[in-house]
Every structure is written in C-alpha cells, then in structure tokens.
Amino acid sequence: MENLLEIKNLHATIDGKEILKGINLTVKAGEVHAIMGPNGSGKSTLSNVLVGHPAYTVTEGEIFYKGKNLLELAPEERSHEGLFLSFQYPVEIPGVSITNFMRAAINAKRQYLGQEPMNATEFLKMMREKRALVNLESKLANRSVNEGFSGGEKKRNEIFQMAMLEPTLSILDETDSGLDIDALRIVAEGVNKLKREDTSSLVITHYQRLLDYIKPDIVHVLYNGKIVKTAGPELVMELEERGYDWIKALNN
Amino acid sequence: MSQEYIDIFEQNRELVEKPCAALLNDARSKAYARFKAAGFPGIKEEDWLHSNVSKQFAANYGMNLGRVNVKADRQSIFTCDVPDLKTRQAFIINDTFSNGSNGKELPSGVVLASLNETASKNPALLASYYNALAANGDSIAQFNTMFAQDGLLLYIPKNTAVEETIQIITLLQANVEMLSNRRLLIILEENSSASLLVCDHSSMAKQTLSTQVTEIFIGRGANLHLYELEETSHSNTRLSHLFVRQQADSNFIHSNITLTGGFTRNRIEVTLEEGGAAADISGLVIGDKNQHTDNRTLVDHKSGNCTSNELYKYILDEQSTGVFAGKMLIRPDAQHTLSQQTNRNLCLTSDAHMYAQPQLEIYADDVKCSHGSTVGQLDENALFYMQQRGIPAAEARHLLMHAFAGEVIENIKIDALRDRLHMLVEKRLRGELNHCKGCALCK
Numbered sequence: 001m002e003n004l005l006e007i008k009n010l011h012a013t014i015d016g017k018e019i020l021k022g023i024n025l026t027v028k029a030g031e032v033h034a035i036m037g038p039n040g041s042g043k044s045t046l047s048n049v050l051v052g053h054p055a056y057t058v059t060e061g062e063i064f065y066k067g068k069n070l071l072e073l074a075p076e077e078r079s080h081e082g083l084f085l086s087f088q089y090p091v092e093i094p095g096v097s098i099t100n101f102m103r104a105a106i107n108a109k110r111q112y113l114g115q116e117p118m119n120a121t122e123f124l125k126m127m128r129e130k131r132a133l134v135n136l137e138s139k140l141a142n143r144s145v146n147e148g149f150s151g152g153e154k155k156r157n158e159i160f161q162m163a164m165l166e167p168t169l170s171i172l173d174e175t176d177s178g179l180d181i182d183a184l185r186i187v188a189e190g191v192n193k194l195k196r197e198d199t200s201s202l203v204i205t206h207y208q209r210l211l212d213y214i215k216p217d218i219v220h221v222l223y224n225g226k227i228v229k230t231a232g233p234e235l236v237m238e239l240e241e242r243g244y245d246w247i248k249a250l251n252n
Numbered sequence: 253m254s255q256e257y258i259d260i261f262e263q264n265r266e267l268v269e270k271p272c273a274a275l276l277n278d279a280r281s282k283a284y285a286r287f288k289a290a291g292f293p294g295i296k297e298e299d300w301l302h303s304n305v306s307k308q309f310a311a312n313y314g315m316n317l318g319r320v321n322v323k324a325d326r327q328s329i330f331t332c333d334v335p336d337l338k339t340r341q342a343f344i345i346n347d348t349f350s351n352g353s354n355g356k357e358l359p360s361g362v363v364l365a366s367l368n369e370t371a372s373k374n375p376a377l378l379a380s381y382y383n384a385l386a387a388n389g390d391s392i393a394q395f396n397t398m399f400a401q402d403g404l405l406l407y408i409p410k411n412t413a414v415e416e417t418i419q420i421i422t423l424l425q426a427n428v429e430m431l432s433n434r435r436l437l438i439i440l441e442e443n444s445s446a447s448l449l450v451c452d453h454s455s456m457a458k459q460t461l462s463t464q465v466t467e468i469f470i471g472r473g474a475n476l477h478l479y480e481l482e483e484t485s486h487s488n489t490r491l492s493h494l495f496v497r498q499q500a501d502s503n504f505i506h507s508n509i510t511l512t513g514g515f516t517r518n519r520i521e522v523t524l525e526e527g528g529a530a531a532d533i534s535g536l537v538i539g540d541k542n543q544h545t546d547n548r549t550l551v552d553h554k555s556g557n558c559t560s561n562e563l564y565k566y567i568l569d570e571q572s573t574g575v576f577a578g579k580m581l582i583r584p585d586a587q588h589t590l591s592q593q594t595n596r597n598l599c600l601t602s603d604a605h606m607y608a609q610p611q612l613e614i615y616a617d618d619v620k621c622s623h624g625s626t627v628g629q630l631d632e633n634a635l636f637y638m639q640q641r642g643i644p645a646a647e648a649r650h651l652l653m654h655a656f657a658g659e660v661i662e663n664i665k666i667d668a669l670r671d672r673l674h675m676l677v678e679k680r681l682r683g684e685l686n687h688c689k690g691c692a693l694c695k
Contacts, residue, residue, distance in 0.1 A: 051640050079642035091637040095655025105641040165553060
C-alpha cells in the first residue's frame with residue numbers, strides 16, 4: 001500500500017511554546033489510525049498543524065501528503081486535496097446558511113480540480129442524500145452554520161460536511177466528546193458508511209467508546225508531544241483498563 | 253464659514269423668498285435668526301465631536317437660489333430599477349419636485365407633490381406641520397430651513413392605505429460645485445399606511461453638498477415603512493436630519509443604508525408621543541477610502557407602553573470612519589417601555605476608525621431596556637473553519653461580511669427590495685459598486 005501521509009520529526013509551537021516535539025507517523029491508504037493520550041499531550045495541535053491552522057508554527061520536520069509537501073499548501077488547498085478535519089469545537093457562523101456554505105465549499109473544490117460548478121438540482125440532491133446519512137434534519141440545513149445547534153447536532157453536521165466533501169484523509173478530533181450514546185452511534189455509523197478502500201482516518205480520542213464503533217488498524221499513544229507507543233487495536237483495551245499513568249511513568 | 257452663508261442669505265433674501273409660499277418664508281425668518289446666533293456647529297460640541305461639518309461648507313459651492321430651471325431628462329439619465337418591484341416614482345432634482353410616470357393612480361385624497369406649490373395653494377393642509385419639528389433641530393436644520401425653497405410633500409388622509417411602494421429619487425445636477433437644500437414633509441393621518449423608498453443618488457464628479465430635512469408625522473394607528481438608501485460618491489456631502497413624531501398605536505419602520513458616499517451625517521429623532529407606538533430603526537454602513545459616516549439617533553419615549561428597537565451595523569474598510577451615537581431617552585411618564593439597542597461594527601483594517609456611543613437615559617422605573625455595542629474584526633475562527641472546508645480566504649471573508657450586513661437587510665419587509673439590497677451589498681462588498689448602475693452621470 002502506498003503512503004498517504006508521512007510525518008517526519010514534526011516540531012510545532014504555539015505562542016512560542018513547543019507542543020509537538022518530534023512526531024513520526026505514517027498512514028497508508030485505507031488505514032484507520034487512532035491517536036490516544038492524556039489531556040495536553042498535543043493531539044489537537046497535531047490535527048490543527050495538519051490542516052494548516054495559522055496559530056501554529058512548524059519549526060522542524062516535514063509532512064508529505066499524497067507525495068506533496070503539505071506545509072507548502074494553503075488550508076483551502078489542503079481541503080481541496082482531500083484533507084478534512086472534524087473540529088472538536090465546530091464554529092458557529094451566524095448568517096451563513098449551511099446550504100450556501102456547502103455550495104461555496106463544493107464549487108471552490110471543483111474549480112480547483114478544473115471542473116464546472118455543480119448545478120442547483122444536482123447539488124440539492126446531494127445535500128439530501130448526505131443529510132440522510134447522519135439524520136440531519138432539513139430544517140437544520142436551512143439554518144446558519146452551527147448556530148444554536150446542540151453538541152450532537154454540531155458533530156452530526158461535521159460528518160455531514162465530511163460526506164459532502166468526500167475526503168481522502170479525515171481527521172476526527174474528539175468527535176465523541178459531548179455526545180450521548182445514541183448520537184455517538186449515529187456519528188460513528190456515518191463515518192463507517194463513508195469509509196472506502198482508499199480513504200484513511202486519524203481518530204483522535206481519549207476514550208475507548210468511539211473505537212468500539214470505528215475500529216482502528218493501528219493505535220498510537222501521544223504523550224508530551226511525541227508518539228510514545230504504537231500497537232494494534234488491543235492497546236485500546238489496555239489503556240481503558242490501566243489508564244495513562246503507566247505511560248507517563250515510562251516516559252518521565 | 254457661517255458668516256459667508258449669512259452674507260449670501262442677506263444679499264439674496266429677496267431672490268430666495270420670491271418664489272416661495274408664506275409658510276416657508278415665515279419659518280425662514282425664525283431659522284435665519286437662529287442660524288445667525290448659533291452658526292455652524294464646531295467640533296467642540298459633543299454632537300459633532302467626530303464630524304467637522306463646518307469644513308464641509310468650505311468649497312466654493314454654487315447655490316441655485318434664483319431657481320434657474322435645470323433641464324433634466326430624468327428618465328434618460330436615470331433608472332433606479334428594483335426588478336420585480338412596481339413603484340410609484342417621484343424625483344427631487346436638486347430641490348425641485350417632479351413626478352415620475354410609472355405606477356398606478358394614487359388613492360383619492362393622497363397628495364404627492366411639490367412642497368412649495370402645495371404650501372402656496374393649500375397652506376391650511378401644511379400649516380400645523382411644516383417646520384413644526386425642525387424648528388427645534390440643530391443649526392444644520394436651521395440652515396436648511398433658511399434656504400429651503402422646495403421639496404416634496406406626501407400627504408395620506410385617514411383610513412387610506414397606499415399599497416404600491418412610493419419611490420423618491422434625489423439627484424443633484426449641475427455643471428459646477430453645487431450645494432442644495434431639500435425638504436421632505438410626510439404626513440400620515442389616522443390609520444393610514446404607506447411604504448416609502450428614498451434613494452439618494454447625488455453622484456457627480458464635482459464636489460456636491462446636500463442638506464435634507466425630513467419631517468414625518470404618523471397619526472394614530474398609522475403605519476409607515478421608510479427605506480433610505482444612499483448611493484452617492486466620495487465627493488458628496490450629505491447632511492440629513494430626520495424628525496418623526498408618532499401618535500398612539502402607530503408603527504414606524506426605518507432602514508437607513510449607506511452603500512456609498514463621501515461625508516455623511518444622518519441625524520434621526522423619533523418621538524413616541526403617545527402610548528402604544530412602536531419604532532423599529534436600523535442602519536447599515538459600508539465604508540471605504542476616506543468615507544466618513546456619522547449616524548446619530550434619538551428615540552424619545554414620552555409616553556408609556558411604547559416599544560423601540562434599534563440595530564445599527566458598520567463595515568469599515570481602508571481609512572474610513574464611522575460614528576454611531578444612539579440615545580434612548582425614557583421620560584418619567586414612559587412606564588412599561590420596551591427598548592432595545594444594538595450596535596455592531598467591523599473594522600477591516602487598522603486604519604479604519606469607529607466611534608461608538610450607545611446611550612440610555614432612563615427616568616421611569618418600570619421599564620425594560622437594554623443596549624450593547626461592539627467593535628471588532630471578522631471572526632478568525634470562522635474564517636479558518638471555512639478555509640478548512642475549502643473556501644478560499646477572500647471568499648470566506650466575503651461570506652462573513654455579507655452575513656454580518658444581512659441582519660439589517662433582513663429587516664426590510666418588501667421582498668423585491670430586500671433581494672435587490674442583498675445584490676447591491678454583494679456588489680458593494682466585492683468592490684463592483686464604484687459607479688451607480690444605470691446612472692449616465694457616472695458612466
């Protein structure tokens with residue numbers, strides 16, 4: 001299998017403080033990787049750096065995505081190339097309807113790929129189909145992006161957008177946080193339905209419960225800005241039973 | 253600067269008064285005395301702190317006091333079209349009223365005519381209204397009254413509903429630097445209703461200045477929607493003073509939109525005279541270059557059980573300046589007042605300046621009032637979120653700005669006008685509105 005994502009010795013800072021201290025990670029096409037770890041270990045920083053958040057500075061290392069130097073691409077170009085982040089805290093955008101928002105996103109991507117804008121009928125049909133995937137009601141689709149949405153609705157909206165954009169590599173940043181068990185199941189099923197042989201995911205989470213639904217191939221533990229342990233899915237159970245203290249003890 | 257205009261007035265008083273009705277000239281005498289005493293306001297006066305208005309009068313303006321007929325083939329120079337909106341049009345060219353040809357017959361008893369003509373022919377109709385509110389206005393209002401020779405009268409008798417939107421287009425037209433003073437008098441008697449769109453298109457290459465005094469009387473149970481749209485040029489100065497007096501259970505909706513302009517000052521004073529009156533006033537400013545836009549509003553709650561809502565939003569780009577001073581005055585008798593004021597401002601560059609001054613003055617104890625004002629930039633988190641979804645940064649900024657402005661546009665109750673304004677704001681934000689559409693003067 002070819003390497004979809006290659007992270008080599010990645011160091012990154014925010015406000016001058018080093019958070020990532022030499023990450024090495026390779027994701028092959030079709031793989032699901034889980035990244036676990038205690039609070040403050042750098043999980044969200046890693047996902048933000050991957051999608052090009054301007055608050056973070058990469059001080060050392062390289063990232064290759066589909067063989068391209070990812071760090072040279074603007075955030076929107078990374079998106080057009082198939083990189084998607086399901087935000088831990090999806091942003092509310094008053095006054096911009098989900099429909100207009102998605103139309104702008106889809107057509108920007110099509111323009112990047114040298115395609116004609118999608119016609120209105122086709123677009124609305126696609127909206128309907130993808131909404132059904134995560135039980136997103138049509139009345140929500142006419143509302144402003146995330147404005148006044150419950151925690152569960154926001155996360156379903158993230159997966160709906162993922163379905164619309166059909167990414168190659170999706171990063172799910174604590175998608176399980178704030179969800180009750182039913183919402184968690186709907187979101188996870190949505191993600192599973194979108195899984196194709198050539199698409200990969202990075203699932204960032206504290207807990208086992210999301211990984212009961214989305215089965216990882218490889219599990220990493222991130223601690224203090226480094227990946228300190230990599231193993232198969234059995235590591236999830238071990239972490240659930242033993243917590244993170246033994247990992248911390250080994251690495252302090 | 254004041255003295256120069258006092259001299260002009262004194263030297264030309266006969267010329268000014270000759271074509272005018274006694275009603276106008278009587279008010280003129282009082283205004284002259286008041287202006288002579290006060291002069292132009294200086295920037296040390298609280299109300300003019302950020303707007304140096306005296307400077308605006310410094311250019312060597314021509315004033316058409318002899319009322320030399322300005323030939324204007326208005327239909328060929330101008331079509332201010334709102335697609336899908338049938339309107340009854342009227343023009344005020346400089347200060348001269350002229351009827352448009354479109355639209356249906358107005359309901360019987362409705363008068364849409366030259367102010368001066370009506371004041372000459374039928375002074376009884378206007379006697380208790382003309383200058384009744386503006387007499388207490390600031391010295392720019394006095395200046396206007398001192399020179400005012402014509403303008404528009406709209407009179408709607410009681411129990412009459414004008415269904416079709418009345419559109420009034422104001423234009424300045426001359427080959428030289430031009431100063432013009434126009435006057436609008438709008439009277440809605442008991443239980444009447446109308447909606448009015450006033451488009452200020454005074455855009456010439458030459459330096460222009462217009463003063464405008466609008467007096468509106470809304471009778472018991474009457475209903476007025478007033479939409480004011482400024483699409484002038486950077487070389488234009490607009491000094492507008494709007495007075496509104498509302499009687500019991502009347503309803504007033506005002507949208508005040510500055511799409512383009514130079515130096516703009518809109519003074520708005522709404523008096524809720526009797527119980528059950530409601531005023532909903534909103535404004536949107538989009539500024540760039542050295543544009544200066546000053547909106548100063550006063551909602552005067554004189555009686556109990558009245559409601560006022562206010563929403564003003566500014567988007568300031570480049571070196572533009574915005575001023576918002578909004579005052580809600582709740583007098584001792586105004587128990588059970590509901591009053592809310594919101595002012596939100598975006599400064600897109602570090603050179604753009606916003607002066608915001610929300611004020612609540614409450615003398616009654618059983619009221620519900622709130623106000624809030626913010627100045628900020630576009631939400632960086634929202635911008636990044638949109639970019640992550642593939643929307644390029646410039647487009648994301650554009651969507652956010654339009655959404656910000658959209659809240660004010662959504663207040664517009666006429667569907668076709670609302671759609672049109674969304675389109676105009678869209679063009680404005682994309683920088684495609686440097687020239688007003690369809691106006692031969694700008695081409």
